[in-house]
Amino acid sequence: MEESFTSSMGLLKNLLLESDQICEVHNEPMHQYRGHIACQKCQREKVQKEDEELIQNLTKRHHKRITFDRLYKDSIVGDHTLREANFDNFVVDDEESERNKLAARLIAGRYMRGEVFNTLLTGTAGAGKSHLAMSILKAVNEHADPYMSCLFLSLDEFLLDIRSTYNDKITQEDERSLIDRVAVVDLLVIDDLGAETGPIGTDKSASNFTQRMLYTLMNRRQDKSTIITTNLSSDQVSAMYDSKVISRLYRNLGGNILKFKNDRDRRIKF
Numbered sequence: 001m002e003e004s005f006t007s008s009m010g011l012l013k014n015l016l017l018e019s020d021q022i023c024e025v026h027n028e029p030m031h032q033y034r035g036h037i038a039c040q041k042c043q044r045e046k047v048q049k050e051d052e053e054l055i056q057n058l059t060k061r062h063h064k065r066i067t068f069d070r071l072y073k074d075s076i077v078g079d080h081t082l083r084e085a086n087f088d089n090f091v092v093d094d095e096e097s098e099r100n101k102l103a104a105r106l107i108a109g110r111y112m113r114g115e116v117f118n119t120l121l122t123g124t125a126g127a128g129k130s131h132l133a134m135s136i137l138k139a140v141n142e143h144a145d146p147y148m149s150c151l152f153l154s155l156d157e158f159l160l161d162i163r164s165t166y167n168d169k170i171t172q173e174d175e176r177s178l179i180d181r182v183a184v185v186d187l188l189v190i191d192d193l194g195a196e197t198g199p200i201g202t203d204k205s206a207s208n209f210t211q212r213m214l215y216t217l218m219n220r221r222q223d224k225s226t227i228i229t230t231n232l233s234s235d236q237v238s239a240m241y242d243s244k245v246i247s248r249l250y251r252n253l254g255g256n257i258l259k260f261k262n263d264r265d266r267r268i269k270f
Helices: 002-015 040-067 070-074 080-084 095-112 129-143 155-164 175-183 208-220 234-240 243-249
Strands: 017-022 029-033 036-038 119-123 150-154 187-193 225-230 257-260
Touching: 036 040, 070 129, 070 150, 080 129, 095 129, 095 257, 119 129, 129 150, 129 187, 129 225, 129 257, 150 155, 155 175, 155 187, 155 208, 175 208, 208 243, 234 243
Parallel strands: 119 225, 119 257, 150 187, 187 225
Antiparallel strands: 017 029, 029 036
């Protein structure tokens, strides 16, 4: 085998004829092979560059699968119509809706530029909070460079999923794995904070389970961006949740608050 390889290399060298032309890049004689004149070093560098580009493209495609695709594969959306929500189909019919849509677009742009902060959308039910939250996610998901992982989470549905793992002996999922999956994304929407406790105005406080899940999740996300939507007022949030949970939810909030006072229902109709 070794003799055969040596023989093949010798044959190749015999076929490579040194040319009188000099490579302008490496200042070395070029070689002729079957009528084609080229610099051996240039050819090796070309192959190496092509290999590197192939690896970069494969890496980029893999990164896209674990970021761009997550919004559509792993989101937990209670209202299926929200999957169609975007900035284009958000209804603007008064000053408030126009102002909030513009603010949401600006917030999306800041997330795309890599800023890390939380956003709160608060106000009446059906006013468009979840719609704009999903619109922000889609804009970031489609236009961020490099790609950012985005996820939409209906809080009530997510907590039900966690509870369902406690007595399920078949699934491989558990509380930790579900929290881990959500905690690591670059941009997360927690939709309808407070819905998990029942109707507004019942003076209920969130259960210990809910408090623990929210605290664990948000504690893990202190260096990441989270968008929260809720129908609750600030007083209701304070009455319903522990101060440690609230401090995590409102961390890095600043003035990034969109208020919805108009009670017109802007949910997508079919």
